[in-house]
Amino acid sequence: MAGVRILVVLVCVGRIQLASGFCASGKFGDSCSYSCHCPIPCNETTGACSGDCDTGWRKAGGLCQKQNIALNKGASTTSGVYLDWYAAKAVDGNSDMNGGSSTCFHAAGSPSDWTVDLGQDLQLYDIRIYSRNGYYWRNANSNIYLNNDTSSICSTLPSPPCTPNPTDVTCICTGRYVTIRNSGTGGRDGYASALNICEVEIYACSPGIYGLKCNTFCHCLNSTCDRLTGLCPGDCRPGFAGRTM
Incomplete structure (x- = not known):
C-alpha cells in the first residue's frame, strides 16, 4: 500500500552449539x-x-x-569546581562516599551541572549515583537529561528522606552526553545546593x-x-x- x-x-x-573444552580462557x-x-x-x-x-x-x-560505560570518560561542568573537587573524579572508578576532594566532584556555584561524554550514542537504562555521605541533599531533585536537551528530562533524583545512597535511577533513552543538573533550590539551612557527587555509573549490556x-x-x-x-x-x-x- x-x-x-x-x-x-x-x-x-x-540452540547454542558448543563443544565443551574448545573455548579459550x-x-x-x-x-x-x-x-x-x-x-x-x-x-x-x-x-x-x-x-x-x-x-x-x-x-x-x-x-x-553489565558494563559501566561512564568509567574514565571525559567529564565537565559549567559551574566551576570547589577547590580541587574536579568533574573527572565522579567517573574515576572510586565510589568512596567519604573520600572528599580525593574522589568526589563538588560544584563551585548554584545552579550547578555535571556532564559525562560517553563517546558515542548508546542505549541506556540504569544509572547509579553515589552522593557524598551526609550531603545527599545537594543532589536531591536534580534532573538527568541527554545530549544537552534540557527540555527532555530522562530521570530525576528522589527527594529526602527516602534516599538510599548510592541511588539507582532508570533512564530509558539513547544518547552520548549525560547531564545531571541541580537548579539550586531546596538547599539546607538557607544555603543553595551545589552538586556534590562521588561517582556516577552508567550501565549498558555487552553486545549480544x-x-x-x-x-x-x-x-x-x-x-x-x-x-x-x-x-x-x-x-x-x-x-x-x-x-x-
Whole structure:
C-alpha cells in the first residue's frame, strides 16, 4: 500500500552449539563469541562467574555483562569546581562516599551541572549515583537529561528522606552526553545546593546481551539487539530463526 512502511524486527532464537573444552580462557557461549569479564574463567556454556567481576563490570543474574560505560570518560561542568573537587573524579572508578576532594566532584556555584561524554550514542537504562555521605541533599531533585536537551528530562533524583545512597535511577533513552543538573533550590539551612557527587555509573549490556539484568542472549547478524526487548534490527545469525513482530 502506498505511503505505508512496514517495520520488521526479529527475536532470534535457536540452540547454542558448543563443544565443551574448545573455548579459550575467558570466552563462552555460542561459537565462544562472548567474554566473561571476571578474573576467574566463567562457565563455558552459561557464562556464569563464580567470583567478582572485572573492574567496570557489575554482576547480575550470575553474569558479568553489565558494563559501566561512564568509567574514565571525559567529564565537565559549567559551574566551576570547589577547590580541587574536579568533574573527572565522579567517573574515576572510586565510589568512596567519604573520600572528599580525593574522589568526589563538588560544584563551585548554584545552579550547578555535571556532564559525562560517553563517546558515542548508546542505549541506556540504569544509572547509579553515589552522593557524598551526609550531603545527599545537594543532589536531591536534580534532573538527568541527554545530549544537552534540557527540555527532555530522562530521570530525576528522589527527594529526602527516602534516599538510599548510592541511588539507582532508570533512564530509558539513547544518547552520548549525560547531564545531571541541580537548579539550586531546596538547599539546607538557607544555603543553595551545589552538586556534590562521588561517582556516577552508567550501565549498558555487552553486545549480544539484553534484558534488565543483562543476562539474556540475542543472536543478531552484524548488529546488536535492543537492550530491553532483545529485538534485532535485521537478520539473525546463521543457525538461528526469527519471528516477525
